[in-house]
Amino acid sequence: MSVDCVIFGFDGVRLNVLIIEREQGGGVSALPGDLILDDETLDDSANRVLYELTGLSDIYLKQLQAFGDPDRIKDLRDVQWLRNVREEPSARVITIAYYSLVNLQNFSPKAASFARDVRWEPVYELGELAFDHNVIVDKALEQLRLNLKYDPLIGFELLPEKFTLRQLQKLYEAVLNHTIDKRNFRKKFLTAKLLKPLNEKEQGVPHKPAQYYEFDRKRYMRIKDKFWF
Amino acid sequence: MSVDCVIFGFDGVRLNVLIIEREQGGGVSALPGDLILDDETLDDSANRVLYELTGLSDIYLKQLQAFGDPDRIKDLRDVQWLRNVREEPSARVITIAYYSLVNLQNFSPKAASFARDVRWEPVYELGELAFDHNVIVDKALEQLRLNLKYDPLIGFELLPEKFTLRQLQKLYEAVLNHTIDKRNFRKKFLTAKLLKPLNEKEQGVPHKPAQYYEFDRKRYMRIKDKFWF
């Protein structure tokens, strides 16, 4: 029983996923994950993996679903890796997948015990990952898109505290993978009144500086039901 | 590692959940579930539980999520039951919850090996269930509501092959737990063209007989993307 985390990060242009390279087993890329300890909840377990990897706690984390085909381990290198790492290498591996949203600004991934390298990879250009991790990423992305459409809150998890409307729109375009009309997008968010304008503008940009906003959590709490029903 | 199934059934008026009474352990009510066998996928496992209980296969079944608090077993009777039934009673119990939709018409539940009684209970009047099964049901209902709003297909899983618009509306009202305007409801479904009218009307009813419809699967396949994005 393990957890695997699909950790999404937005760099202002593209949507990325955090990928590790395994300590043992010939440079196979994989999602960060670990065995679940006996005395922790599933959520705790995912939070631990995340913390060991990013040093961040209290970030958005949600269970996706469990994956557990008996034959999800088909690649020889996966088998090899299990032999090195697990006490019972032949034991059935069921994993609970989580997806997580982090803000790239306050983030510096550090290799944890279970990884020899950590890096961001653009979600639309992922190579082949270990086990069924590509399938897990696809599912996570699907879920992220659904959530983003029906609950604007989660978009803000991927952005810094203060941001411009352009950044917000680029985020939506990266996740939904299509362009959006600028005026309509702005209209929607400004009439929803989810944004508080700050007394601050961009500086040093070679064009008209944009207004900074922050997310209005109080307002959101009052109207969020509307987004769901 | 086990699966537990939240099996929803609609009786024309209320939304019900299939509840079993355990063979051992003092008449505690619970969701149907079983341990996952070594060589089956998670989906297979849920299907097996469902088949043993209802005799039905090929019915709508979808993974909800995993539940696995170390202390989800708090009730003494739950502990007792585990002692009787499991080889390692103290082992951590993680369960993968599924939810399923069945049509009450072609259904006759029969007590399976793991149950001494099976019955339908209205979802809004459930008593206390074993473990964290009440939480699981709540989650399943939430998921069902979301799905119903964005994918009309799943509503039809709960109805017989042919049905009237009234039945369909009652189903929506039961799941969403609020009333819906009749004219607007009918308009929505009729303009979506998801229904094929049959050459058949209700018979023997003490009021104007209603038209029977069936679900137009071909049409649905062509337009379903619209419902999701």
Next chain:
DNA sequence: TGCCTAAGTGTATCTTTTACACTAACTTTG
């Protein structure tokens, strides 16, 4: 000073959602 870039803004059209009340068809009862 001119050029480049992204910010910021309004309107008209179309689509979707909502609110709302009467007639029609059948069975049962007196």
Next chain:
DNA sequence: CAAAGTTAGTGTAAAAGATACACTTAGGCA
């Protein structure tokens, strides 16, 4: 066989929301 009871079936107007679309402005840089 007439009246009462019950659900089927139907349309329209108003409001809200979604879409398509183009120009001016503020700053940096050459």
